[in-house]
Amino acid sequence: MCAQTETLDTEPDRGASPIRLDDLTKRYGEVTANDTVSFEVGAGEIFGYLGPNGAGKTTTIRLLLGLIKPTSGSAEVLGADIRDRRALTDVKADIGYLPDSLGFEERLTGRQVLDYFARMRGDERREELLELFRPPLDKRVETYSHGNKRMLGIVQAFMHDPDLAILDEPTSGLDPLKQDRMHAFLEAERDAGKTIFFSSHVLSEVQRVCDRVGIIRNGELVALEEIDDLLKRGGKRVRVQLAAPVDESAFVTSEMINVEIIDATVRFTYTGKPAELLEYLVQFAVEDVDISDPQLDDIFKHYYGDDPPAGAG
Structure with missing residues (x-):
């Protein structure tokens, strides 16, 4: 059993990385929600924490915010x-937090909710954010749709102009237009020097806005890479249209994975060099070939396959 220290009487080092984890572990009985997770998030970057529901993303966020204690x-x-409860409390004024489950008082109006948070942390950017996201401020939260609650949550997370934003599934419930608006807003915050850490299971948004990504599986960090490097390591997506059907054993090489053959069309991920693939294909009656970068969805399958995740949060 690990003894927990409530107050360590240490001054925060503001020159350090905004987020740093060192073998962070959280267990619930026999379930390990986070298993020796280690990484850093640099100042002025958007870091995507990727994994399906139950992989351990929310547990990491709750640990970072001091809502639960590490094992x-x-x-x-x-x-x-x-x-260190005291040190963490001192820096929370510079953190914006958007939880996955918003716990606003349902009987209050949206305006009253924002007034409450403004009294605690300030709201110098409230009007700017309301122009972007526009929750119905004069209605009670209990009447809000999921998307409107999300927009209210986004405004409260950023209206005090935090240096660091920690967001749990930030676009959940937003329509496509609001999702695009949120992505553009996060990019602008990053360009202004803010640090954004957000968890998501939406691969397309991670690929669009993130500088780096960490992939968590069953509580373990299984990848930590620049987005571009991760895409390169995932190989190339290839579609080959042949003049006639071909026997799989005669066509497929060891560099081809996730092969799908339908009549004379062959689709696969190629892990070798594209030039070598083109040299190989000249021996076949090829009518058309298309080579493109992989999507994160394809890479994600390499880490998860079709197995459901285990773990908590």
């Missing part, structure tokens, strides 16, 4: 040790 390991947020 072992450590982490720092804006230089504050998450095990």
Whole structure:
């Protein structure tokens, strides 16, 4: 059993990485929700924390915010040790948090909710954000749709102009137009020097806005890479249209994975060099060939396959 320290009496190191995890572990009985997770998030980057529901994403976020205590390991947020309640409280004024499950008082109006958070942290950017996201402020939260609650949550997370934003599934419930608006907003925040950490199971949004990505599976970090590097490592998506059907054993090489053959059309992911593939294909009656970059969906399958995730959060 790991002894937890409530107050370590240490001053946050504001020159450190905004987020740093060192073998961070959280267990619930026999279930390990986070298993020795280690990584850093640099200042001024958008970091995507990717994994299906139940992989351990929300557990990591709750640990970083001091909402739950680690079983072992450590982490720092804006230089504050998450095990030091006083230090973490001191830096929370510079953190914006959007939880996956919004716990607003249902009987209050949206305006009253924002007034409440403004009294605690400030709201110098409230009007700017309301122009972008526009929740119905004069209606009670209990009447809100899921998307309207999400927009209210986005405004409260950013209206005090935090240096670091920690967002759990930020676009959940938003329509495509609002999703695009949110993505553009996050990119502008990054360009202004803010640090964004967000969890998601939506691969397309991670690929669009993130500088780096961490992939978590069953509580373990299985990849930590630049988006471009991850895509390159995933090989190339290839579609070959042949003049006539071909026997799979005569066509497929060891560099071809996820092969699908339908009549005279062959689709696969190619892990070798594209030039070598083109040299190989000249021996077949090829009518057309298309080579493109992989999507994160394809790479994600390499880590997860069709197995359902285990773990918590």
